[in-house]
Amino acid sequence: MAAPVVRNVSITLSQICRNCSLLQSRAALCIKRYSSSKSTDSENRDTSKKNEEKKEKDVYMLYDEFPFRNGPTGWKDKDPGPLFLNPKVYNSLRKMTGFDLEKLFPQRPYPRHFKPKFRIVSDEKLQKLEGGNMFRAQQKLQMPPVMLPRTEESTVICHDTCIAGLYNSKMVITDLMVNTGSRERIIVIREPNGVLRTPTLRERDRITQVYFPRPGRTMMMSRMFYPEYMQGLLDRDEHQYLLDRACVQFEPDDPQFIRICQEVYDHLYETRKFDILRSTRHFGPMAFYYAYYDKIERLLVDMIQREFIQDAGSLVKVLNEIHPDAKCAQIAMDLTPGATALELVKAYLEANSEHKLLAKAVEDYEKLLEHRQKESERRERGLKGR
Amino acid sequence: MKKEGTLAIRFALHGCVNRPFYHIVVIQKHKARNGRIISQIGTYDPMINQFGERLFAMSFQKYRKWILREAQPTKSLVKMLGIAGFYPIHPQSILHAHRKRMLQARQASEAKQQTEEFKETAL
Numbered sequence: 365m366a367a368p369v370v371r372n373v374s375i376t377l378s379q380i381c382r383n384c385s386l387l388q389s390r391a392a393l394c395i396k397r398y399s400s401s402k403s404t405d406s407e408n409r410d411t412s413k414k415n416e417e418k419k420e421k422d423v424y425m426l427y428d429e430f431p432f433r434n435g436p437t438g439w440k441d442k443d444p445g446p447l448f449l450n451p452k453v454y455n456s457l458r459k460m461t462g463f464d465l466e467k468l469f470p471q472r473p474y475p476r477h478f479k480p481k482f483r484i485v486s487d488e489k490l491q492k493l494e495g496g497n498m499f500r501a502q503q504k505l506q507m508p509p510v511m512l513p514r515t516e517e518s519t520v521i522c523h524d525t526c527i528a529g530l531y532n533s534k535m536v537i538t539d540l541m542v543n544t545g546s547r548e549r550i551i552v553i554r555e556p557n558g559v560l561r562t563p564t565l566r567e568r569d570r571i572t573q574v575y576f577p578r579p580g581r582t583m584m585m586s587r588m589f590y591p592e593y594m595q596g597l598l599d600r601d602e603h604q605y606l607l608d609r610a611c612v613q614f615e616p617d618d619p620q621f622i623r624i625c626q627e628v629y630d631h632l633y634e635t636r637k638f639d640i641l642r643s644t645r646h647f648g649p650m651a652f653y654y655a656y657y658d659k660i661e662r663l664l665v666d667m668i669q670r671e672f673i674q675d676a677g678s679l680v681k682v683l684n685e686i687h688p689d690a691k692c693a694q695i696a697m698d699l700t701p702g703a704t705a706l707e708l709v710k711a712y713l714e715a716n717s718e719h720k721l722l723a724k725a726v727e728d729y730e731k732l733l734e735h736r737q738k739e740s741e742r743r744e745r746g747l748k749g750r
Numbered sequence: 751m752k753k754e755g756t757l758a759i760r761f762a763l764h765g766c767v768n769r770p771f772y773h774i775v776v777i778q779k780h781k782a783r784n785g786r787i788i789s790q791i792g793t794y795d796p797m798i799n800q801f802g803e804r805l806f807a808m809s810f811q812k813y814r815k816w817i818l819r820e821a822q823p824t825k826s827l828v829k830m831l832g833i834a835g836f837y838p839i840h841p842q843s844i845l846h847a848h849r850k851r852m853l854q855a856r857q858a859s860e861a862k863q864q865t866e867e868f869k870e871t872a873l
Contacts, residue, residue: 540807560835
């Protein structure tokens with residue numbers, strides 16, 4: 365990876381200047397560009413020894429940026445956004461996700477004061493209520509969009525050197541108009557050196573959280589999302605919990621969200637525990653990630669072994685949409701338009717003959733189908749005989 | 751109509767000991783600092799937070815509405831809004847900043863002199 369992992373970016377300028385040579389992340393550049401000059405800040409600080417000690421101890425974390433696994437943006441040349449929103453891809457991914465009501469509405473222990481209500485309703489009303497539940501289930505399966513990471517930019521509005529040194533800290537001014545999205549809200553930051561600038565998106569999320577808090581969102585990134593702590597969670601199969609928390613904490617174009625998701629998907633790829641995310645909102649983006657990076661064979665094997673052949677066919681379809689120039693897509697185009705899912709998987713095998721596991725899985729599945737057919741024929745003959 | 755009397759938009763100091771916190775309120779001018787308000791339109795937290803910021807938030811829509819209803823903002827609020835960029839920077843802010851810079855420069859040079867003198871005496 366190009367940039368080293370940078371954490372614990374302190375706001376005390378002495379620390380910044382000391383670590384100047386080490387800090388290479390964009391975070392550090394932002395602070396250096398827009399923070400006050402060294403002289404005003406250091407002289408405005410309290411010179412008593414006690415306070416200095418205290419300030420050295422409290423490391424104020426501005427924000428922690430961990431690098432991506434797959435290059436500077438987490439993605440290759442193709443923009444995943446429009447690929448993901450392509451109706452063919454999107455609908456295939458939704459279909460693949462599955463629909464397990466037990467997993468979507470699991471039995472959970474209720475708090476003591478909660479008393480379940482029992483009602484006697486007509487058949488029509490029951491249908492209506494069940495429809496509502498289906499709607500809620502579909503909402504739970506809405507996939508978080510796959511996007512390129514955003515850029516943390518801050519534009520300078522004006523530079524009023526006349527008030528430089530007036531305050532020894534930044535002033536953050538927010539417009540509290542209700543019914544504006546967090547990106548449209550007017551927020552400005554006045555630096556101690558007199559620069560008036562717009563906030564970076566990271567700052568914007570944090571400041572919006574102060575005044576319009578989102579339940580479940582924390583001000584600073586939870587330790588759970590640090591690579592070393594994430595590993596523990598992944599070993600305990602808490603992938604869904606991790607991803608759900610990430611959805612609450614970050615926006616989908618947040619670089620950290622993309623990093624966390626990709627780490628989870630990579631872990632699932634290695635351990636082959638794809639079923640954990642089946643029938644959750646994260647299955648689609650996971651399948652998309654594998655299709656984007658051309659490593660769908662393990663997921664295909666899993667699907668075929670569980671006899672989700674339609675899903676396997678959809679996955680190959682997604683792959684062909686993302687990589688239309690690849691061999692597999694061209695073979696698939698030659699097939700008749702009403703090609704079955706199994707034919708699509710075989711087309712994929714033809715194009716990528718090195719996947720022996722997949723070949724064996726397909727073989728076993730065909731044998732199973734044959735066996736079942738023979739059994740059913742035997743039963744029919746048996747019945748007819750009687 | 752002027753049923754409400756002369757209105758002011760100003761800071762009302764809340765919080766507790768060693769922890770100030772201001773509400774930006776629309777209030778009748780004669781009332782006490784923390785008296786009965788007509789409307790609260792914002793807040794200002796003068797304590798520097800862990801990210802090195804002081805947070806000022808106001809509903810500018812409401813502020814405009816009350817200005818149209820002939821409420822008068824106080825000087826400190828106008829200075830703050832000058833720093834925010836909503837109004838031009840108040841001349842007293844410029845003066846204050848200039849004097850602060852002069853003081854710092856003087857203190858810096860004095861400190862430098864002292865260290866040089868100390869070095870000389872040490873030698």
